Amino acid sequence: MISSKIPYDLVSTRLNFWYTAIKNNLINEAKEIKREVEQLIMNMEENQDVLLYYQLLDFRHELMLSYMNAKGLKEVNETYEQLRQNEGNLTGMLEYYFFFFMGMYEFRRRELTTAISAYRIAETKLNDIEDEIEHAEFYFKISEVYYYMKQTFFSLNYAKKALRIYSKYDTYHDHTIHVQCIIAGNLMDILDYEGALIQFKENLRIARKINKEYLVGTSYMNLGICCNARGDYEAAERYLKSALEIFEEGNHSFLPKTIFNMAHALCKGNRKTDAKIYVEKGISLAQMNNDVEYISKFNILQGLYIKEDKHLLDQCFTFFKSRQMYGDIEDFALEAAEYFRRAGRFEMASDYYHIVNIARTEIKKGEIIYENKNDYLGIDDSREHRYLRKFNKK
Incomplete structure (x- = not known):
């Protein structure tokens, strides 16, 4: 009797199309292909x-949805x-994807050092992947x-590697914009605000062109964030209002970030009454999504x-320290120190300048750790950390 089962290589081909739609944040197309794949798998040859x-x-699909929509990680966690129940059965390409997607997941939760550790393991498996775009x-x-951890050298090094690959192709303008955002963010960290503004404006031009x-x-x-950082609060407010109109309509995951930066610019521009409205709105949204970072x-x-x-x-600095978010500690502690210094409260200012120095020391330690290529796996005893330790012992 001739088997009526669907060949697994046909299903594998459709899975590749699904992954391409996911990487390009094509929500509707990805959902449609997912439904098709689920039907095919029900009648597939065993593989x-x-x-x-x-x-x-499916995990990567949920990560995409959490990125494109302002919602929590409940579905992703599940x-x-x-x-993870199949972690011991993964080899080669599948093992690479497991650690790559784990890194994305941990970054989404702002477990930065765990994310780096997962990515570093994935990097050792990258040779199993032939697709150059996947490398990018x-x-x-x-x-x-690395950008979020203020490891500027490492961030720029990897971003430029990605850019060299994407620039070979005519169909990856959106990916190029993402990489250029990281490069421009690093320019801001070295106080080259003009260079960053030029790049963000170019990104805006390309984004409009590709619709x-x-x-x-x-x-x-990003233009609003850059103007806020350079002290142009009126321009920051204009740009951030334009971003809010778009993100509120689409309920994008950047909505809390945009509301925060609007509130931040208003606070720094001494418009505390207006800022309070955005702070209350932002806290409500962050609490609804259990977004502990933005809370x-x-x-x-x-x-x-x-x-x-x-x-x-x-309390906030304690939270940032628990996530090794030393870049945020440095920025916010310096802002607090300057705020209290201007108010003539020099003892308070001194306390926060001390926190700045501690954060900068930790950032410098991180540079040494990564330069020596010793994975920092943390001291947390969660299952994710235990798994990473177990893997490194193999």
Whole structure:
């Protein structure tokens, strides 16, 4: 009797199309292909690797949705727990994707050092991946985490690797914009605001040309952040309002970030009454999504500008330290120190200058750790950390 089962290589081909749609943030197309794949798998020839590939892409699909929409990670967490049950059965390409997607997941949770550790393991498996674009995707993602950790040299190094690959092709303008955002962010960290503004304006031009609304919003948001950093609060407000119009309509995951930066610019521009409206709105949204990072960031604004509550500030810095977010500690502690110095409260200012120095020391330690290529796996005893330790012992 001739088998009526669907060949697994056909399903594998559709899985590749699904992954391409996911990487390009094509939500509707990805959902449609996912439904098709689920029907095919029900009648597929038995193949464990194809089933595991499906589970990995389902996880990546949920990560995309959490990125494109302002919502929590509940669905992603559930998919992640299901995926981990098969961690011992992964080899080659599948093992690479497991650690690559784990890195993305940990970054989304702002577990930065765990994300770096997962990416570093994935990098050892990158040779199993023939697709050059996938290499560029990896380089971009790891550059993003290094940027958040203020590891400027490493971030720029990987971002430029990604850019060299994407620039060979005519169909990856949106990916190029993402990489250029990281490069421009690093320019801001070395105080080259003019260079960053030029890049963000170029990103806006390209985003309009390719008609990607969320990238237009991202460009406006980044222009606002840059103007805020250089002290041009009126320009920052204009750009951020344009970003908010786009992100509120699409309920994008950058909505809390944009609201925060609007509140931040208003606080720094001494418009505390207006800022308070955005702070309250942002806290409500962050709490609804269990977004612990932005709950703490909005509380920084509350504790510094609106309530002047040192206890609340200290709670926020404790949270940032627990996530090894030393870049944020440096920035916010310096802002607090300058705020209290201008107010003539020199003892308070001194306390926060001390925190700045500690953060800078930790950032410098990180440079040494990564330069020596010793994975920092943290001291947390969660299952993710234990798994990474176990893997490194193999």
